[in-house]
Amino acid sequence: MVKRPVKDREVTLRCGEKRYSVKIPEHIRFEYARLNPAEQAADPQVLIQEALNHPVGAPRIENMVQPGQKICIISDDNTRLTPVVLILKELLPRLERAGIRREDIFIVMALGSHRPMTVEEMSAKLGREVCENYRVLNSEFENPALLTQVGVSALGTPIRVLKAAMEADLRIGIGSVVPHGCMGWSGGAKILYPGITSADIVSEFHVMQRLRDEILLGMVECPVRLAVEEWTQNIGLHYIINTVLGEDAAVYSAAAGHYIQAHRKAVSSAQKIYGVPVRQRPDVVLSSAYPIHMDFWQCGKAAYGPTKVLRKGGEFLLLAECKEGVGPHPQMLDYMAIEDGKDALLKRIQSGETGEDLLAMAVGVSMGRVVRHAHVTLVSDGLTAEQCERGRMAHHPQAALQQALEQALAKFEDPFLLVIPEGGEAIPILGEQV
Known part of the structure; x- marks a missing residue:
């Protein structure tokens, strides 16, 4: 595990062109899972x-x-x-x-x-x-x-x-x-x-x-x-x-x-570079979607890696700019809420229906697995609370990142927090799997 020094338990995450800092309470155990350092080419x-x-x-x-x-x-x-x-x-x-x-x-x-x-x-x-x-x-x-x-x-x-x-x-x-x-x-x-x-x-x-x-x-x-x-x-x-x-x-x-x-x-x-060891299964994950943060269609990909290690029923906070909103397939939010998404997708394929809506359904069903595995909060100025509710997610504006984190941590008696600054690319790996 590679850690970056965290001054006074304060971590900074990128969100588009902006950076947001949050302070982690003194009693919280946490791990800062950055990409493994690599020597940059001189030229x-x-x-x-x-x-x-x-x-x-x-x-x-x-x-x-x-x-x-x-x-x-x-x-x-x-x-x-x-x-x-x-x-x-x-x-x-x-x-x-x-x-x-x-x-x-x-x-x-x-x-x-x-x-x-x-x-x-x-x-x-x-x-x-x-x-x-x-x-x-x-x-x-x-x-x-x-x-x-x-x-x-x-x-x-x-x-x-x-x-x-x-x-x-x-x-x-x-x-x-x-x-x-x-x-x-x-x-x-x-x-x-x-x-x-x-x-x-x-x-x-x-x-x-x-x-x-x-x-x-x-x-x-x-x-x-x-x-x-x-x-x-x-x-x-x-x-x-x-x-x-x-x-x-x-x-x-x-x-x-x-x-x-x-x-x-x-x-x-x-x-x-991208395989990031984590010492134990977290109760709460705070992740930036950086660098795939243009829209929710893209930044949703940053949810798959943390889902591999986050405990069932845990809290997942995703910080993402989403300056272009949901993206090219807004119907995906509705498909995220389908309980039997895989069966519905199979029936759709067997019926011979294709087209753009099938793509939105496929990605929405996949993200639906994430929102059923954990309680997901999207911290973004690019989507509204109503849009997030369609996809079974909670919502906070970017300026309320600290509040969102404190609310998530408060749901557990002794939570372990995992912070992922490059969630759009990192693959968290539990220590015993390394």
Whole structure:
């Protein structure tokens, strides 16, 4: 367990651009579970260069392309912290030196089912110069005319992928590896499937996890990932560049090459940072959703890790900005309140119904497990008390964080408190499991 010194029992948590401090009462036993410290690269650009110079399971990218080919670069969107500017600074010149013309290179923002990125957001993510000199577009998960079918999934759903990407001769994925509730770890094949697929496939992707009883967060050979990787082999993701980030998004390592082999190398690095040992099962968890705090659709992911260690019937306080409110699928709040969510989800699938509402249902049912495991309080200015009540959660504004914590602690005679400053990425692990 790694602890940061806590002055006078006061801890500070990030929430968007703000920071909130709370004072822990003298009689309360607590643990401060930060990400494991990692040595930041002196020059992150050198790490990326080395990854591209020594790819895993594939030739160097400049030896894979030929003049006249069309290259599609698929990047994660602004809900992720991947240093895409640094990666493109190294990748694009290599492609051009290999004879690829600028007009034959385009970049797709892999939205999954997130809202489209604005021009300003693309510029911040990719760099202004890149946006001015290369074609950049959002993926289109809801527009059938811009998708093409490449097969049928195991559940019988047509697999539709962005047509422009499939028309390219070579597809390169860029992302980061962090713990993920559906695939164990993000990165690798996920950038393509479901990153640039239709809404139906995005829904099925989430359904696959919600129908399983075990928590997949942090699992390397995750069954959902293995299924996705099998289909990615059929679709074609020719190369990836994945980074692993430490605290404050500092680059810790990078891996490039084959979409499975390079991904597993990145995961081995990520495990050293994100697996956070905890000495005993807590009664109360106070966690910041940082860095996935844009909306509740994203920050809800920060609940899965703490649920693995929080005692049944415990108190879970989630601090999250949610500046864009619930997010793109507000119906998820109603599905969180369904008692027999898994059975309802199965019936929905068996009926053949798909679409965006199924995605909201799948994620809502998964979050429903959290609110039935513990009493959840969302500390946020982005949602109202009425919205939280729909999802069976209590609510406090961000300024009332201290009050919310004291109320939660008061429910136990001798509570043990776990504080997680980067709940959006940490995987708490009980001491006996380490």
